Each structure stands twice: as C-alpha cells, then as structure tokens.
Amino acid sequence: SQTIHQWPATLVQPVGSPLSLECTVEGTSNPNLYWYRQAAGRGLQLLFYSVGIGQISSEVPQNLSASRPQDRQFILSSKKLLLSDSGFYLCAWKGFGEAYEQYFGPGTRLTVT
Amino acid sequence: GQNIDQPTEMTATEGAIVQINCTYQTSGFNGLFWYQQHAGEAPTFLSYNVLDGLEEKGRFSSFLSRSKGYSYLLLKELQMKDSASYLCAVLDSNYQLIWGAGTKLIIKP
Numbered sequence: 200s201q202t203i204h205q206w207p208a209t210l211v212q213p214v215g216s217p218l219s220l221e222c223t224v225e226g227t228s229n230p231n232l233y234w235y236r237q238a239a240g241r242g243l244q245l246l247f248y249s250v251g252i253g254q255i256s257s258e259v260p261q262n263l264s265a266s267r268p269q270d271r272q273f274i275l276s277s278k279k280l281l282l283s284d285s286g287f288y289l290c291a292w293k294g295f296g297e298a299y300e301q302y303f304g305p306g307t308r309l310t311v312t
Numbered sequence: 313g314q315n316i317d318q319p320t321e322m323t324a325t326e327g328a329i330v331q332i333n334c335t336y337q338t339s340g341f342n343g344l345f346w347y348q349q350h351a352g353e354a355p356t357f358l359s360y361n362v363l364d365g366l367e368e369k370g371r372f373s374s375f376l377s378r379s380k381g382y383s384y385l386l387l388k389e390l391q392m393k394d395s396a397s398y399l400c401a402v403l404d405s406n407y408q409l410i411w412g413a414g415t416k417l418i419i420k421p
Contacts, residue, residue: 242316242399242413243355258408289354299343299403303354 201226205290205304212311218263218277220307222290225271230292232273233301234265237287249273285311314338316412318400323418324390332385332398332415340405346374346385347399349414355399358385387417395419 202225212218224230234246245258247265255265262281266274273290287308291301316336324330336344343362347355361367361376361383373386385398397414404410 240413242411243401243409244411245408248408299407300345300357300360301409302357306354308352 201230201292201302203290203292203302203304205288205307207307208305209308210310212280212309214282214311215279218275218280218284218309220275220288220290220309222273222275222304223271224273224292227271227292229270232267233291233293234273234275235289235291237289239286243289246275280311282311285309314402314404314410316400316402316410318398318412318415320413321416321418323420324387326390326392326419326421328390329386329388330390330417332387332400332417334383334385334400334412336381336383336400336402336410336412338402338404338410341378342403342405342407344374344376344383345401345403345409346372346383347401349397349399351396358398390419392419392421 204223231250233248235243236246237243247255247257249255249267252267263277287306289306290304293301318334345360346358348358349355359374361374364376364378366373366375371388376383397416399414400412401409
C-alpha cells in the first residue's frame with residue numbers, strides 16, 4: 200500500500216529565515232505530487248504540482264519554490280519567510296489511471312513569527 | 313473565475329441526518345470530490361461523483377447534478393466522531409482540483 204510522509208510536523212520560524220519541507224511517497228512509482236497550503240479556516244490553495252522528476256508547475260506567484268530531485272521526493276522551499284507564509288502545508292499524491300482522488304500526507308503546521 | 317460555495321458551519325444532533333450542500337462554477341468539470349478533515353489533521357477522501365445521481369457508501373452518500381452545478385453530502389446516523397470539516401472539490405478542465413473552503417460540522421449529543 201502507498202504511504203506518504205511529511206516532516207517536520209510543526210515548525211516555528213522567524214520572518215526572513217529559510218524554509219525546507221520534505222515529502223516522500225512509498226509504494227508507488229512516478230506519482231503526481233502536489234503542495235497545498237491551508238490558512239486557518241480556509242480551503243486548500245494549490246501551490247505547486249509535479250508530474251515527474253524535475254518537472255514543477257507553479258500555481259501561485261510567491262516567495263516559495265519546489266523541487267523534485269527524486270521520483271518520490273518533493274521539497275518545498277523558501278529563501279526568506281514572510282508572516283503570510285504561516286499555515287498548514289500539505290503534500291498529496293495521485294496515481295495514474297481513472298482514479299483522480301488525491302491522498303494527503305499528515306501535514307506541516309508552519310508558524311512564522 | 314472558478315468558485316465553489318459551501319456553508320461555513322452546520323450543527324446537528326447525534327443520531328440524526330445532515331445534508332451539506334456544495335455549488336460550483338468551474339472551467340470544465342471532470343468530477344466532484346468530498347473530503348473529511350478533522351481539526352489539525354489532513355483531509356481524507358470520502359467520495360467521488362462524475363455522473364448525475366446518488367453514490368452511497370455506508371452512512372455517507374453523495375449526490376451530483378451537473379446541470380445545476382450542485383452536489384450534496386448526506387450523513388446518516390450521525391456519530392460524535394463525524395464532527396469535522398467537509399471539503400467539496402471539483403476537478404476542472406485541466407484535471408486540477410478546485411477546493412471549497414469547507415463546512416465545519418458540529419455534532420451535539
């Protein structure tokens with residue numbers, strides 16, 4: 200069965216500091232991978248998605264970036280965090296075929312102070 | 313633009329039935345999803361509708377009317393553990409999920 204991991208679970212960072220969040224998937228090959236952000240009481244905002252190694256699509260212009268150095272690894276980064284970057288960051292994967300549902304990792308709660 | 317509307321919050325009683333509505337206006341339609349999200353946790357997949365009609369899964373059912381841009385999630389025999397947010401999401405013409413803000417469901421004993 201497939202498993203998706205994210206770390207860290209929680210993070211408190213000062214404004215202007217760098218960020219690196221990691222997501223890995225087990226039990227599947229060449230999944231589509233997604234990074235979402237959820238602000239408190241809000242819906243999910245798609246930040247980036249990737250259909251393969253080195254292939255990244257950005258949905259929202261911001262000070263975040265993403266990379267996919269390996270098939271089952273997806274990294275979200277920032278060089279300088281802003282207060283508005285606070286939120287719940289979720290990584291998700293989707294397999295191939297007719298099933299379009301996405302499955303989420305446990306998430307990282309980021310507080311920028 | 314793309315828009316998905318859900319009520320912000322609903323309250324229901326343990327053992328009762330509740331219907332959570334979702335209306336959408338999106339660029340294309342390739343299916344509608346319902347997810348459950350407990351506080352502080354990630355969303356979990358509940359149901360997928362791509363054709364009109366009702367899909368039943370145990371205590372949960374989901375209905376879709378594509379001509380009306382409307383769906384609902386029906387929860388029967390409510391239990392306290394059903395207290396959560398319920399997210400409606402539409403797969404658009406680019407096969408990307410567009411998410412509603414979610415409906416917070418409060419279950420009272």
